[in-house]
Amino acid sequence: MTADFTTEPTTAPASDTTAETRQDRFERGMEVLDRVDGESGQRVIDALADINPELGHQVVAWGFGEIYNRPGLSPRDRQLVTLGMLTALGGCEPQLDVHINAALNVGLTRDEIAEALLHTAVYCGMPKAINATFVAKKVFGERGLLKDS
Amino acid sequence: MTADFTTEPTTAPASDTTAETRQDRFERGMEVLDRVDGESGQRVIDALADINPELGHQVVAWGFGEIYNRPGLSPRDRQLVTLGMLTALGGCEPQLDVHINAALNVGLTRDEIAEALLHTAVYCGMPKAINATFVAKKVFGERGLLKDS
Amino acid sequence: MTADFTTEPTTAPASDTTAETRQDRFERGMEVLDRVDGESGQRVIDALADINPELGHQVVAWGFGEIYNRPGLSPRDRQLVTLGMLTALGGCEPQLDVHINAALNVGLTRDEIAEALLHTAVYCGMPKAINATFVAKKVFGERGLLKDS
Amino acid sequence: MTADFTTEPTTAPASDTTAETRQDRFERGMEVLDRVDGESGQRVIDALADINPELGHQVVAWGFGEIYNRPGLSPRDRQLVTLGMLTALGGCEPQLDVHINAALNVGLTRDEIAEALLHTAVYCGMPKAINATFVAKKVFGERGLLKDS
Amino acid sequence: MTADFTTEPTTAPASDTTAETRQDRFERGMEVLDRVDGESGQRVIDALADINPELGHQVVAWGFGEIYNRPGLSPRDRQLVTLGMLTALGGCEPQLDVHINAALNVGLTRDEIAEALLHTAVYCGMPKAINATFVAKKVFGERGLLKDS
Amino acid sequence: MTADFTTEPTTAPASDTTAETRQDRFERGMEVLDRVDGESGQRVIDALADINPELGHQVVAWGFGEIYNRPGLSPRDRQLVTLGMLTALGGCEPQLDVHINAALNVGLTRDEIAEALLHTAVYCGMPKAINATFVAKKVFGERGLLKDS
Numbered sequence: 001m002t003a004d005f006t007t008e009p010t011t012a013p014a015s016d017t018t019a020e021t022r023q024d025r026f027e028r029g030m031e032v033l034d035r036v037d038g039e040s041g042q043r044v045i046d047a048l049a050d051i052n053p054e055l056g057h058q059v060v061a062w063g064f065g066e067i068y069n070r071p072g073l074s075p076r077d078r079q080l081v082t083l084g085m086l087t088a089l090g091g092c093e094p095q096l097d098v099h100i101n102a103a104l105n106v107g108l109t110r111d112e113i114a115e116a117l118l119h120t121a122v123y124c125g126m127p128k129a130i131n132a133t134f135v136a137k138k139v140f141g142e143r144g145l146l147k148d149s
Numbered sequence: 150m151t152a153d154f155t156t157e158p159t160t161a162p163a164s165d166t167t168a169e170t171r172q173d174r175f176e177r178g179m180e181v182l183d184r185v186d187g188e189s190g191q192r193v194i195d196a197l198a199d200i201n202p203e204l205g206h207q208v209v210a211w212g213f214g215e216i217y218n219r220p221g222l223s224p225r226d227r228q229l230v231t232l233g234m235l236t237a238l239g240g241c242e243p244q245l246d247v248h249i250n251a252a253l254n255v256g257l258t259r260d261e262i263a264e265a266l267l268h269t270a271v272y273c274g275m276p277k278a279i280n281a282t283f284v285a286k287k288v289f290g291e292r293g294l295l296k297d298s
Numbered sequence: 299m300t301a302d303f304t305t306e307p308t309t310a311p312a313s314d315t316t317a318e319t320r321q322d323r324f325e326r327g328m329e330v331l332d333r334v335d336g337e338s339g340q341r342v343i344d345a346l347a348d349i350n351p352e353l354g355h356q357v358v359a360w361g362f363g364e365i366y367n368r369p370g371l372s373p374r375d376r377q378l379v380t381l382g383m384l385t386a387l388g389g390c391e392p393q394l395d396v397h398i399n400a401a402l403n404v405g406l407t408r409d410e411i412a413e414a415l416l417h418t419a420v421y422c423g424m425p426k427a428i429n430a431t432f433v434a435k436k437v438f439g440e441r442g443l444l445k446d447s
Numbered sequence: 448m449t450a451d452f453t454t455e456p457t458t459a460p461a462s463d464t465t466a467e468t469r470q471d472r473f474e475r476g477m478e479v480l481d482r483v484d485g486e487s488g489q490r491v492i493d494a495l496a497d498i499n500p501e502l503g504h505q506v507v508a509w510g511f512g513e514i515y516n517r518p519g520l521s522p523r524d525r526q527l528v529t530l531g532m533l534t535a536l537g538g539c540e541p542q543l544d545v546h547i548n549a550a551l552n553v554g555l556t557r558d559e560i561a562e563a564l565l566h567t568a569v570y571c572g573m574p575k576a577i578n579a580t581f582v583a584k585k586v587f588g589e590r591g592l593l594k595d596s
Numbered sequence: 597m598t599a600d601f602t603t604e605p606t607t608a609p610a611s612d613t614t615a616e617t618r619q620d621r622f623e624r625g626m627e628v629l630d631r632v633d634g635e636s637g638q639r640v641i642d643a644l645a646d647i648n649p650e651l652g653h654q655v656v657a658w659g660f661g662e663i664y665n666r667p668g669l670s671p672r673d674r675q676l677v678t679l680g681m682l683t684a685l686g687g688c689e690p691q692l693d694v695h696i697n698a699a700l701n702v703g704l705t706r707d708e709i710a711e712a713l714l715h716t717a718v719y720c721g722m723p724k725a726i727n728a729t730f731v732a733k734k735v736f737g738e739r740g741l742l743k744d745s
Numbered sequence: 746m747t748a749d750f751t752t753e754p755t756t757a758p759a760s761d762t763t764a765e766t767r768q769d770r771f772e773r774g775m776e777v778l779d780r781v782d783g784e785s786g787q788r789v790i791d792a793l794a795d796i797n798p799e800l801g802h803q804v805v806a807w808g809f810g811e812i813y814n815r816p817g818l819s820p821r822d823r824q825l826v827t828l829g830m831l832t833a834l835g836g837c838e839p840q841l842d843v844h845i846n847a848a849l850n851v852g853l854t855r856d857e858i859a860e861a862l863l864h865t866a867v868y869c870g871m872p873k874a875i876n877a878t879f880v881a882k883k884v885f886g887e888r889g890l891l892k893d894s
Contacts (some may be wrong), residue, residue: 084829168466233382529681
């Protein structure tokens, strides 16, 4: 991952005039998914293959290829919005795991992520803020980022 | 399970004029529960017996005996509504397990259930659609219905 | 609207091998949107034009063109799932208005819709079931479908 | 309303051995509804009559006749639980209106209700606590209970 | 724990005129946390220390020191509101564990807690009522309070 | 508002060693509230004065004085998280109104806000993304920021 990526996507977005196949759109999405979510995103797509492959296709081709790939908001900014949403929705611990990893991948620091989750307590209440924070604890532990307490 | 059941319940509903005891209503509900949810529904009722038996009674006597048993919507249609609700609510993985089994019991196919869960992505977003789909993967695996991937 | 449409979409889905522009996909979505949601769907897209036209594009091109248009689940079945989701999510009264209209458009009867909303009380609780039912009352009133009470 | 009612219901609950018709159960529920929710509860039931009368029946016969009427928790305690739930669910402002009235009817004071809604901020976050509090402001205003500010 | 505590907190609240440090406020909160949540609350604060110590500080200093400690609502009443909120939010099983313990600590009986969770079925639906009840089953089991079934 | 403020708060945070009164903390919070939310925040606090003044105090003294004021995350970043949370929670249109104004106040552009709300469709689904976008349409219209459509 390059420093540039943390501010701007580099894959060309779908245009109104260029014709693309489903496969073209899937491939563009996979490039974005790889950069943002890395291995943990790939594992979700693989796990969907024998139960709902079309859902896996749409996560990649639409979610990443059409939306994440747009130039109007940096990947770092998108992860801030995403951390807020996943904390507020509740019950999305598996997705928080993927996206706290993604947040680190696109340039948010450990301390910024912890601060963002503290911020969620004001709007979502303490239980959801705590649940999200314990997912961050697991991810930071796996990546050797936990503070000595 | 008969083919008829997939479109119409056969247990008489409560009437305005016939007097019934709590036990009568519980027994009617158990007949409906057995046909719709099968063993997995029975296990929930059993597990409630030592902590909140009245909640178990009401799930059976009211939920199944009074509502599920009404003739105005087929059991198959009720499970489509139910899959949508449980996916949207979030955090209801145990109930999705019971009702994906129920959906198969009342005539929805493996592919229709997967398609319904894909459809939830439009209204509930990807995380809840994925969470529900992984419950379906578990249930389909237990019933030998997973595709070779 | 034809009787056939209530069970099967007639627009060809995107294929893996045919190349399409964004405009092609938008046009396919508009055909599906027109049949399912009718005028009330069009009004939402129009209202998004000056604030977030890309969101309007994605509702049409992705939601309707890619997902609703798939042959694996009938339009009537999709509306049953959708009524369940929108009731469970809460705060989606504008969308319930559009989709209770849609439900009538694709072949669900007034009584089946009311029964589906009664069914939601078991899973979502009384408040959400009542909120959704009052949206149905507004829609049924506008379409001359209210019972004499 | 008598002081006794604030701690114990006085209507006999359904028994396992006494047979009752649907109408019997509805009438018991109406007695409880009248005492707890008063006129605002009756208006909800009336408004359901031409769209979903069975939902109105079940709110009364089941919600109030079977659950609210049980002796194991006082009406005041039930309203505390209910205020917490309705605030947390979100989008239930019409039901908060009915149940803040109910809370006053069963003996909670204006200040206790405001304190309970302040308490919700810790668990539900500020937005939901504020939304619920503005419903209380409307109800207190209608009943002449607002503080001079 | 004394009987007095079940109706009134005994720690002096923050006043408008007395100056306090962050540490003062944290210490007041810890006194309240200890009485209400006991060991299970302490474990949450400890687990936050190496990932988000400020969140732990705010749970204690603000949630318990500023809100729980206020005299306007008894600890027993606060737990009734809290059980309602945590059940309605969904996905808050870890917090329900802490607060069902807390509910017992401040004077709610086993049967009142089970009745409160039955009551949630009317407003939150059966799935959330059942999920909360199974947390109560775990807590009651750990404290030797389960009925012989 | 100065350009500096869009990246770093300038009010000193509460320290562990400096003693403050409730009034001191309220005043610090009001400085932050004024810069972030402006008039629309002040109106909420005023409206709480005659119903729940302590809730207004805590929004200001805690939410803004203790959390928003921390240096670990810029005001612009906090609004991105906040837009995500308020969209995901649902039923928080009044708060979205305040915070879309706040987002503009702290340096997010009209197009970045629209893009962030498009991004929410992936995680929260179309209905919540559309509901939030219509609040943005109202706010942008009031501030003369709508595109000619």
